[in-house]
Amino acid sequence: MATPADAPAAGGNRSASLPITIERLVKSYGSFKALDDVSLSIRSGEFITLLGPSGSGKTTLLMVLAGFVRPQSGSVRFADREVVLLPPHKRDIGMVFQNYALFPHMTVAGNLAYPLKLRNVPAREIAGRVERALDLIQLSAFGERRIDQLSGGQRQRVALARAVIFEPRILLMDEPLSALDKNLREQMQLEVRRLHDRLGMTTVYVTHDQREALTMSDRIAVINRGRVVQLDRPRELYERPATHFVASFIGESSTLPIEVRDGRPSFAGAPLLSAAPAPASSASSFLVLRPEKLRLLADAAPAEANVIAGHVRQNVFQGDSIVTYVRTASDHEIAIRRSLRTDEVLPEMGTAVRVGFSAEDAIIVPADADAPQTGRS
Amino acid sequence: MLRQPATSTQITHLDRLWLYVLCGLVIVFLIAPTLLVIPMSFSDSRYLSFPPESWSLRWYRAYFGSLEWRDATVVSLQAAFLTTIVATVTGTLAAYGLHLARSGAGRLVQVALTLPMMIPVILLAIGIFLFFAPLELNNSLSGLVLAHTVLALPLVLISVTAGFKSFDMNQEMVARSMGASRPRAFLTVTLPQIRNSVISGALLAFITSLDEVVIGLLIAGGDKATLTRRMFLALRDEIDPTIAAISSLLIVLSIVLLAVSQYFQSEPRD
Numbered sequence: 066m067a068t069p070a071d072a073p074a075a076g077g078n079r080s081a082s083l084p085i086t087i088e089r090l091v092k093s094y095g096s097f098k099a100l101d102d103v104s105l106s107i108r109s110g111e112f113i114t115l116l117g118p119s120g121s122g123k124t125t126l127l128m129v130l131a132g133f134v135r136p137q138s139g140s141v142r143f144a145d146r147e148v149v150l151l152p153p154h155k156r157d158i159g160m161v162f163q164n165y166a167l168f169p170h171m172t173v174a175g176n177l178a179y180p181l182k183l184r185n186v187p188a189r190e191i192a193g194r195v196e197r198a199l200d201l202i203q204l205s206a207f208g209e210r211r212i213d214q215l216s217g218g219q220r221q222r223v224a225l226a227r228a229v230i231f232e233p234r235i236l237l238m239d240e241p242l243s244a245l246d247k248n249l250r251e252q253m254q255l256e257v258r259r260l261h262d263r264l265g266m267t268t269v270y271v272t273h274d275q276r277e278a279l280t281m282s283d284r285i286a287v288i289n290r291g292r293v294v295q296l297d298r299p300r301e302l303y304e305r306p307a308t309h310f311v312a313s314f315i316g317e318s319s320t321l322p323i324e325v326r327d328g329r330p331s332f333a334g335a336p337l338l339s340a341a342p343a344p345a346s347s348a349s350s351f352l353v354l355r356p357e358k359l360r361l362l363a364d365a366a367p368a369e370a371n372v373i374a375g376h377v378r379q380n381v382f383q384g385d386s387i388v389t390y391v392r393t394a395s396d397h398e399i400a401i402r403r404s405l406r407t408d409e410v411l412p413e414m415g416t417a418v419r420v421g422f423s424a425e426d427a428i429i430v431p432a433d434a435d436a437p438q439t440g441r442s
Numbered sequence: 443m444l445r446q447p448a449t450s451t452q453i454t455h456l457d458r459l460w461l462y463v464l465c466g467l468v469i470v471f472l473i474a475p476t477l478l479v480i481p482m483s484f485s486d487s488r489y490l491s492f493p494p495e496s497w498s499l500r501w502y503r504a505y506f507g508s509l510e511w512r513d514a515t516v517v518s519l520q521a522a523f524l525t526t527i528v529a530t531v532t533g534t535l536a537a538y539g540l541h542l543a544r545s546g547a548g549r550l551v552q553v554a555l556t557l558p559m560m561i562p563v564i565l566l567a568i569g570i571f572l573f574f575a576p577l578e579l580n581n582s583l584s585g586l587v588l589a590h591t592v593l594a595l596p597l598v599l600i601s602v603t604a605g606f607k608s609f610d611m612n613q614e615m616v617a618r619s620m621g622a623s624r625p626r627a628f629l630t631v632t633l634p635q636i637r638n639s640v641i642s643g644a645l646l647a648f649i650t651s652l653d654e655v656v657i658g659l660l661i662a663g664g665d666k667a668t669l670t671r672r673m674f675l676a677l678r679d680e681i682d683p684t685i686a687a688i689s690s691l692l693i694v695l696s697i698v699l700l701a702v703s704q705y706f707q708s709e710p711r712d
Contacts (some may be wrong), residue, residue, distance in 0.1 A: 131615075133615060152618075153619050154618045160616055160620075162615070168617075169635065170635055179617070180621055183626075228620075
């Protein structure tokens with residue numbers, strides 16, 4: 066692997082990254098609001114992921130940052146510079162597309178040299194930088210290959226190298242790994258993150274894959290219906306989702322409707338202990354339970370803070386873990402994931418069991434306030 | 443040749459004989475009238491006749507020796523070259539714009555641009571003549587080029603539009619993100635990859651202008667008479683075998699250009 070010395074800042078004294086300030090962006094197509102008053106502050110050098118379902122507006126937001134989409138109103142600043150009206154080629158950004166968008170009429174080296182030629186870098190320096198970039202992506206012998214002679218993973222590396230070879234201070238990526246198979250994708254997730262850490266530019270990454278977002282990001286902006294629903298670090302997002310949407314979109318969970326009276330939550334008549342402050346009484350709320358945080362209680366086990374009774378409906382064996390689906394007396398379903406000892410006997414279907422969880426793991430979220438909204442979802 | 447079926451499901455050439463005969467007939471009827479003029483052009487006779495009784499190159503000499511024919515040829519070639527340039531540039535730009543346009547207006551423009559292909563040329567010619575009259579464009583080279591461009595542009599548009607279908611516009615976006623202005627991204631990334639369809643469209647535009655006669659009859663008079671117009675008028679006055687010689691030359695030129703155009707159209711793309 067290459068060392069950090071392989072990626073010097075050729076610009077000399079300029080810093081490697083810029084903060085991005087997004088304020089009150091609105092972009093609508095007819096009656097459909099792709100971006101509905103989006104504000105976001107991205108720190109210099111941060112790896113931030115825009116996560117959301119398809120049609121949520123995450124790609125539109127990326128395209129506004131890149132300059133390909135002009136919003137109806139709002140502001141985008143790179144450091145102190147307003148760029149919202151600046152055309153893409155004057156923004157000095159690196160960009161990686163979902164399908165790589167490599168130039169098939171040029172060699173691998175030709176692709177890497179393209180942004181340098183645009184910047185009138187002298188030919189000898191171009192050759193050196195292309196060579197170093199090829200080393201960095203471990204494709205040293207591939208400079209003269211045609212693009213169609215590369216595998217998917219190699220193309221991905223070339224696209225990435227081409228986006229950073231001119232040392233942009235902002236790197237934008239639009240679902241760059243979605244075309245790769247699972248193993249390669251997980252490997253590339255780590256590679257992309259390492260590249261970011263080595264080069265230090267501010268990175269905005271778009272994906273609909275919550276696991277990818279959790280793996281790679283410093284912070285994640287969850288986007289739904291053109292709005293930033295929650296902006297947080299991966300662990301906080303997972304453990305303290307702000308809304309029902311975030312809770313169900315990130316990670317697996319069982320969601321149960323609960324009642325809140327006088328600030329005291331209860332499920333099916335039984336009071337719930339939760340570490341989080343309960344929402345206002347009038348709001349309809351949900352209890353979110355992460356499968357791996359739950360325990361199936363033996364009769365003799367010490368009581369947990371919360372216990373829900375039910376009976377086993379199904380066991381699903383998944384190799385490294387087993388998921389047991391428990392149907393509660395109130396006819397809701399709860400999934401419990403746990404690792405299985407080799408000699409352990411599975412609870413049979415229909416067996417009465419009790420599901421226990423701590424007050425810390427009782428996540429309570431309000432129902433989505435903006436759920437009934439016009440437009441595409 | 444396969445006469446007996448090797449397996450029970452195989453179709454023999456004998457079974458398909460009727461198809462071969464039919465195809466042969468179609469090809470003969472398509473090509474024979476075109477090729478007939480070539481032997482006629484080498485005739486020694488003073489009249490157009492087939493088959494020729496004796497052979498000579500006198501009608502080729504007559505063509506190359508005549509100042510009138512030479513002037514008409516120059517006008518036709520000038521018109522064809524200029525039409526090619528104007529139609530290729532505007533047609534390619536139109537195809538680019540229409541490829542990017544997502545609105546319904548784009549489709550309307552597309553229909554408007556291809557309309558000249560669908561209406562009878564004689565109506566188009568009359569319309570152009572009446573439209574050009576107050577602008578004093580009749581009997582001028584620029585008028586001729588504009589009129590031929592109307593005919594040639596749809597061909598360029600169709601050819602280049604097909605080229606764009608297999609081009610990934612993300613490439614142009616990525617080029618722009620890396621610092622290329624839009625025209626530069628088009629010239630360095632897009633154009634090299636749709637090159638074949640542009641060349642193919644340009645050749646079609648050239649042939650269209652060179653072979654055009656109806657519009658030429660109405661708007662290309664005086665010293666701006668095109669080759670095809672002069673041929674048509676000559677044919678009306680007297681059956682001059684020089685026309686067979688010119689036709690043969692035009693046929694060969696058209697076939698060569700079409701073959702080149704086909705080559706560029708069918709060349710495998712990345």
